[in-house]
Amino acid sequence: MPDGRLVPSRRTFLVTAGLVAGAVTVPSRAAAHAAPRSRSLPADPFTLGVASGDPDHDGFVLWTRLALQPLAEDGLGGMPSRTLPVRWEVATDERFRHIVRRGSAVARPEAAHSVHVELNGLQPGRDYWYRFRVERYISPVGRTRTAPRPGTFGPALTMAFASCSNYEHGYFTAYRRLAEEDPDLVLHLGDYQYEYRKDTYVAPGGNPRDHEGPETETLADYRRRHAQYKTDPDLQAAHAAAPWLVVWDDHELDNNWAGETPERPEIPQPNFPERRAAAFRAYYENMPLRRTSVPRGIDMQLYRRIRWGRLATFHMLDTRQYRDDQACGDGYRACPAASDPERSITGPEQEKWLLKGFRVSKARWDVIGQQVFFAQRDSDAGPLKVTSMDAWDGYVASRERITKGWVEAGVRNPVVLTGDVHAHWAGDLKLDYDDPDSPTVGSELVCTSITSGGDGGDSDPADHPFLQINPHLRFYNNQRGYVLTKITKKKLTAHFKVLPYVHAPGAPVHTKATFVIEDRVPGVQQTYLRPVEGASAARAQDLGRRTVREETVRP
Template sequence: MADTARRLNRRTFLITSGLATAVAATGVPGPAHAAPRARTPDGDPFTLGVASGDPDPDGFVLWTRLALDPLAEDGLGGMPSRTIPVRWEVATDERFRRVVRRGVAAAHARSAHSVHVELDGLRPGHDYWYRFRVGGHISPVGRTRTAPHPSTYGSALAMGFVSCSQFEHGYFTAYRRLAEEHPDLILHLGDYQYEYKKGVYTIPGGNVRDHEGPETVTLGDYRLRHAQYKSDPDLQAAHGAAPWLVVFDDHEVENNWADDVPENNSDTPSPEAFRARRAVAFQAYYENMPLRRRSIPHGPDIQVYRRVAWGRLANFHMLDTRQFRDDQACGDGYKDCPDAIDPKRSITGDRQERWLLDGFRRSRARWDILGQQVFFAQRDNTAGPVKKTSMDSWDGYVASRDRITKGWLDARVRNPVVLTGDVHAHWAGDLKADYDDPDSRTVGSELVCTSITSGGDGSDSNPADHPFLKINPHLRFYNNQRGYVLTKIGKDEMKADFKTLPTVRTRDAEASIKATFVIEDREPGVKQTYLRPYDSPRTRSQSDEELIRQTIQNETQP
């Protein structure tokens, strides 16, 4: 009876801009629902591509947003101010000879003509293809996948994770190279888009291309910026290659914000004005991401922390480290800050922390993976007794980190792994019971992806020669080039290839493996199995202090 009720309650839903419109999907191939009678727009409306996300064993979310002119100043994509019927199809083959679901969604002007289709009733652990149609126009075809059945492990999971794609700093070639890996799942860990107007955030040698529009403050600003990013063909390729799990960091709203507190030089200095900015930023974020209806924003609040199970193999605990955090201590930056160890300070907020700890206790997965935004392990940038760490990372919320770590230890989580973005460089390291004692117990592993473009090309270096790794012996790897991390997760090990590109200043650079690390089942900590020779040895004139300063500057926005 419970299973029957669940099936009846979990029908296919079409969601547009926070307003849920229930429309039953057809169960098997056959005639589509009759579309609402409305004139279709002239021109191709699928300039922003297609996407899917949040897979479960019997379904996923499908997404598209119609735009005839993505760079229209009002952010509405040059679309008419009327509802547009959008047909959609899901098939078990790329040529759509075996269609298993089809239906019609209504794309409303009030939601910037975005469409979210939630599907269930599909087979677990299978590939599907999908497309949309408006009048005579057919969208690109996307590939997606359902998660394995909850009682099975399924085959090894090919998962890539990325963060930090600043449009002005280079071409999104890393997205295309990741798409060409044919992953089963992609995690985006924040800074999907940047809020700055043209020329504010610049890199040495000058920016490669320009932002359109002013700094994003209004709903129209955020819609335009998302549309500019979504127009990029390399980003579209990555969205169309696999389902995504997305969480935001700071730049989807504003640099280094914390709960209701904007940054010091904010365009919205009061908490009231900033909450209004958050509200429109989150509305645009939902309109442009393959999120389920549980993430429909309510004013300045949005629910993005969530748990996605990949059979018995892995639990993905997707975190929100912005919306509920206490303000950064000691004025942000790298500081020797007594407030960082205040036991009352939290980066997750109490409710999310309880949710996460409860997830650890309930988990029976082989791997428990935290998909989150900012550096988890301690990173001291000063040798000697004085400790200077980043107040924007978990180092600024030491008690919060300690409670989370203790939570997975108390729950006897089999393999805890933290995945991180934000800092525009590849890192790998061990998570320790006591970071000030190098001989203390290793209790987990952290893998950090570099940026897609943010910071420009960066440079190669010998990771063994970096002072951060000397000061922090639990950190095992560093590389300051652009790229992504591709993992293969099986029952016995999790393998991570750190991929890098030589440049983002020109299109179509090739990606290659810079280093490979393995995390073995029941053996916390990372083990390096491959390191490509570095290209540019450190010059004798570069001091440790200069390298530390360059590293911090690379990960710090204006």
């Protein structure tokens, strides 16, 4: 490729990982002398895979967590109650012929034997491969990437984003298909795991898999639930394919929690602060986050900004920890309190931070990675406005301040990325959603779930009542999947990827729809793919640009 990237095929990546893992089956003489045989680990502790995250132009975070028995009831993974040295290596090639950095970290029992390694001093805008070693065991190989050099655009960025992966509701095949796209960067926008005990939340048609343990309330519960998710091979493949930027939504703690308020505040829950602290601690232990996100009691700094050269700035938001409690309840309501100017979904400090980021941004694309539906989504065809109190519709003044903030700052291309709602959506953002002639000032792309809600079903967007009531909403689909984007200086192209089912493993993936956001042209434009002569429609869908002609239709 023009930028000299070393990009292996997916098959090569997996085979290499297997070869490397199998190459160290007998302890070396040095390892044998390092610890008495009775203190050696009895099995491979890398059962939860590896991950990287929060890339900068000269580094990133590497992560792993050791667990001999991932589902051990105490949440400690069956590990011995002692520290263990963990060696790590970073190379410029997948076979580790050219190792550029190596070192050692300590896996401590009080941190559930998790390891976070923050690296800098690497070359900008290139791929790296990494692995860990403990005693005679070696981890799977992960691939990661540094951002372009500050002030430069670098090549096109392939970025995928996803949300809502309920282990019980299906198989994580969408994660596997996402990994096979060879993205440069992955955003996870929340509901990485779900808190419910077995069969509390049942998908249509039943749950093909079960959660282990009770509803998560204690530190041991959350550690164990994270471990169950991390044992999934498809999720491990997605983590190993690219660096991730993660933010939570509600199910990492408790459905529809808000600030220090649980889902059902009418029921006394004096342990909720302890539950929140436990969830935050387990989240950090199991994610590739920098030390700036180490929890402090019931607080955790999760909103942050990641710059991808001049091409894109990612403003990652936390719309749970600082929000006011939902007005009028959590569901769809006609609620005057939703417009209260004092109500906030971000809290004042995060709002101030975001608005300042808009003012100083020099990026071509300002991308807001966050959790819940941003645009107005009215469900009533009459004069009554009935909207979700858990989304930005429940915090109208907060949304107006943020939107006006990027307009007044002259943000060149504001794009909001959203999860939560278990369906694909695309829409235009307005200052006044009640005026159809109000100018479009931004774009929103919403990813469906990985599994949450079960198989879902294909649908005709034209028949969805929300699209008829809300003309700024352009697309809807209720299948499972993710969104794959390509970001260049001239446009952002979003492919809405879907799977026909998740009740069984191995589903294929295809592109349901493609939308384009052009530089300095706010709003989404659908791109239709037409087969060229001699190529069937199915073949065109499978092979993309090689057999199709693009036609962009402007609304």
